[in-house]
Amino acid sequence: xxxxxxxxxxxxxxxxxxxLTKKEVDLILNATKDQSFIDVARGRKIWRKRxxxxxxxxxxxxxxxxxxxxxxxxxxLGYGASILVEHGKGDKxxxxxxxxxxxxxxxxxxxxxxxxxxxxxxxxxxxxxSAKGEKLSTRALQKSFKACLANAGLSPELSIHIARHSFxxxxxxxxxxxxxxxxxxxxxxxxxxxxxxHLSKEQIQEGMEQLYQE
Numbered sequence: 001x002x003x004x005x006x007x008x009x010x011x012x013x014x015x016x017x018x019x020l021t022k023k024e025v026d027l028i029l030n031a032t033k034d035q036s037f038i039d040v041a042r043g044r045k046i047w048r049k050r051x052x053x054x055x056x057x058x059x060x061x062x063x064x065x066x067x068x069x070x071x072x073x074x075x076x077l078g079y080g081a082s083i084l085v086e087h088g089k090g091d092k093x094x095x096x097x098x099x100x101x102x103x104x105x106x107x108x109x110x111x112x113x114x115x116x117x118x119x120x121x122x123x124x125x126x127x128x129x130s131a132k133g134e135k136l137s138t139r140a141l142q143k144s145f146k147a148c149l150a151n152a153g154l155s156p157e158l159s160i161h162i163a164r165h166s167f168x169x170x171x172x173x174x175x176x177x178x179x180x181x182x183x184x185x186x187x188x189x190x191x192x193x194x195x196x197x198h199l200s201k202e203q204i205q206e207g208m209e210q211l212y213q214e
Contacts, residue, residue: 028058052105054145067160068126068137070128145159
């Protein structure tokens with residue numbers, strides 16, 4: 001009888017190309033903002049939605065399915081602003097804290113929905129919807145995200161999920177708080193969140209240079 005050799009399952013680690021740097025995120029935001037201004041001048045509206053989508057994904061790390069299901073009533077834009085994600089992965093709900101700038105962006109976008117886009121802003125209305133007021137599909141949101149990447153000169157092959165990876169990575173770099181990242185992303189285990197505590201060669205080199213100073 002042959003001896004069974006037990007092999008430890010190797011944990012998946014997102015490759016470097018699955019993250020966008022803060023500089024790349026700023027590039028996407030600025031390019032989308034510029035295109036939104038052009039859109040307004042031409043009497044079009046689609047890039048206003050895309051700009052809000054970009055601001056949302058890179059400031060919250062929400063999954064594309066969670067964005068599709070967002071309703072006006074899920075936006076808590078008072079003191080201690082947050083977004084309530086209902087029935088996320090594993091049918092779990094969580095509160096995602098948002099910064100003051102995103103709070104302002106969402107407040108302004110709700111006004112845009114009503115007075116510019118002609119969309120409903122009742123509690124049950126979806127944040128991103130079709131002309132008929134129906135919930136947008138994940139495919140439609142992915143298409144908008146890819147259009148923003150292409151407009152910024154980046155690969156349109158990437159999906160919204162790269163925004164989630166990038167948000168988590170950049171949040172960890174800014175706070176070094178894995179528990180915070182875990183809470184924001186809605187991970188059931190801290191071991192999943194630990195994947196974002198990776199260090200690049202440049203960061204390691206920078207740390208080594210600070211060890212011994214003459």
